[in-house]
Amino acid sequence: MENPKLEILQKEWIVEATISDMQKKMENGELTSKELVLMYLQRIAQLDKNGPKINSILEVNPDAVQIAAGLDAERKLKGPRGPLHGIPILIKDNIDTHDKMHTSAGSLALAESVAPKDSFVVKQLREAGAVILGKTNMTEWANFMADNMPSGYSSRGGQVLNPYGPGVFDVGGSSSGSGAAIAANFAAAAIGTETSGSILNPATQNSLVGIKPTLGLISRSGIIPIAHSQDTAGPMARTVMDAAILLSALTKHDTEDPATLTNTELNMVDFTEFLQKDGLKGARLGVARDDYFNHLSEEQLAIVENALKRIEECGAILSDISIPSAKTNWSYAVLTYEFKTDINAYLRQVDSSLPVHSLKDLIEFNKNNPEKMLKYGQAVLEKSEATSGTLTEMEYIQALEQDIYLSTEQGIDYVLKEHKVEAIIFPQDFSDSIGAKAGYPSITVPAGYTKDGEPVSITFTGTAYSEPTLIKLAYAFEQATQVRKAPVLKSFEETK
Numbered sequence: 001m002e003n004p005k006l007e008i009l010q011k012e013w014i015v016e017a018t019i020s021d022m023q024k025k026m027e028n029g030e031l032t033s034k035e036l037v038l039m040y041l042q043r044i045a046q047l048d049k050n051g052p053k054i055n056s057i058l059e060v061n062p063d064a065v066q067i068a069a070g071l072d073a074e075r076k077l078k079g080p081r082g083p084l085h086g087i088p089i090l091i092k093d094n095i096d097t098h099d100k101m102h103t104s105a106g107s108l109a110l111a112e113s114v115a116p117k118d119s120f121v122v123k124q125l126r127e128a129g130a131v132i133l134g135k136t137n138m139t140e141w142a143n144f145m146a147d148n149m150p151s152g153y154s155s156r157g158g159q160v161l162n163p164y165g166p167g168v169f170d171v172g173g174s175s176s177g178s179g180a181a182i183a184a185n186f187a188a189a190a191i192g193t194e195t196s197g198s199i200l201n202p203a204t205q206n207s208l209v210g211i212k213p214t215l216g217l218i219s220r221s222g223i224i225p226i227a228h229s230q231d232t233a234g235p236m237a238r239t240v241m242d243a244a245i246l247l248s249a250l251t252k253h254d255t256e257d258p259a260t261l262t263n264t265e266l267n268m269v270d271f272t273e274f275l276q277k278d279g280l281k282g283a284r285l286g287v288a289r290d291d292y293f294n295h296l297s298e299e300q301l302a303i304v305e306n307a308l309k310r311i312e313e314c315g316a317i318l319s320d321i322s323i324p325s326a327k328t329n330w331s332y333a334v335l336t337y338e339f340k341t342d343i344n345a346y347l348r349q350v351d352s353s354l355p356v357h358s359l360k361d362l363i364e365f366n367k368n369n370p371e372k373m374l375k376y377g378q379a380v381l382e383k384s385e386a387t388s389g390t391l392t393e394m395e396y397i398q399a400l401e402q403d404i405y406l407s408t409e410q411g412i413d414y415v416l417k418e419h420k421v422e423a424i425i426f427p428q429d430f431s432d433s434i435g436a437k438a439g440y441p442s443i444t445v446p447a448g449y450t451k452d453g454e455p456v457s458i459t460f461t462g463t464a465y466s467e468p469t470l471i472k473l474a475y476a477f478e479q480a481t482q483v484r485k486a487p488v489l490k491s492f493e494e495t496k
Helices: 003-014 018-025 031-050 064-078 119-127 176-184 201-207 240-248 259-263 298-312 333-347 357-370 379-387 394-418 430-437 467-483
Strands: 055-058 090-092 129-135 187-193 209-212 231-237 284-288 317-321 423-427 442-448 453-462
Touching: 003 031, 018 031, 031 055, 031 064, 031 090, 055 064, 055 176, 064 129, 064 209, 064 240, 090 176, 119 129, 129 176, 129 442, 176 187, 176 201, 176 231, 176 259, 176 430, 187 240, 201 430, 201 442, 209 240, 209 430, 209 467, 231 240, 240 442, 240 467, 284 394, 298 423, 298 453, 298 467, 333 357, 333 379, 333 394, 357 379, 394 423, 394 430, 394 442, 423 467, 442 467, 453 467
Parallel strands: 090 129, 090 187, 284 317, 284 423
Antiparallel strands: 055 129, 187 231, 209 231, 209 442, 423 453, 442 453
């Protein structure tokens, strides 16, 4: 960079700077939001599109620099709005932004789609003073298109790579771009979405903190859906504190999303109040060994066991637990049925000039452009289109009831009550299916790395609206271990 101050900050500071670090420099007059945006744009140009070509960013907000400058002026005049004032945040490409960017769910079918208004999530971020820096690449249609589509691939953006091992390690999906971008430090934090593992999995694979919140804590209005029974947005960040700061800005009742009305206690709560270094002391926690640990390699198992040992050293009382429904072969029937209803409702609202306004239109668009659109087929889309779209089928109703019962009364709630524990610890992101079916929260936290450098994590999972407890536990574990390290990335210029 030409500015010597920014050149130094770029090399020596920004790589692992937290939101609090950024605020401190802005409050002291050492840095502006505009300069922060410029540094991130430089990193994106240098490392995402050149060098290792992580390919995590679909587009940047053309107005980001000016928005940041306006927030700098507001800070001088009125002071900061809060901890997100002037902080650059990235948004997954299935979340509506009413600006000069597009919202496409990674599909060329919606490459020119401009949302008629901000999603509720983006509206909250703007009101908190965040700078929407850009849109992240993702697994196309949130990985609800084809049976064999790899995590991080989209027809619009191509393949996202894992910065810890580009082309070697799975990047995780479907919030792949959000995970890779924050691991590579292309923004302070990002918003991902999850239906079943799409925040937790890329957070695990990219050594991040990912919070999959209770269904209803965050509004889904203006987010391209898969299934209303399981969809939610959530923060992805490098630290528990940053994730908690981001989460705090997103929780507010929304009349357009009835699920948010189930949030009776955590509306507009400041989750940073639950960051306790001694949060593990005296905590009773269940360890989900049965079946889950069988899927770990020897290296991963050793890392997870070491994490559990450290948790005990911090004063927690651990007990191995058995989940009655642990070996359930979870069905995706609910998603298959709900997708047609939910995606048709979204597509009906896109601009009339666009080529798709229904799931049927989308399937036809893909068939008419097979080289670009059908690299991995569209069997999942076609299976959903074969349903009635009325949600009256007995298979759907039975699957929905079964999912709820097995994930709660014979799943998470059973364990919490039977074993008298506050939360359950899972290896990696292995709580994704049961937590998604229940609509319950999980937080994944980095636990270490294999000899080859692949990230390993543990996940804390609880009952509905237990985010305060999970944040307390996750923060205490993070502070006691401090294992996360940034990926080593070389720019195009450095590798010539």
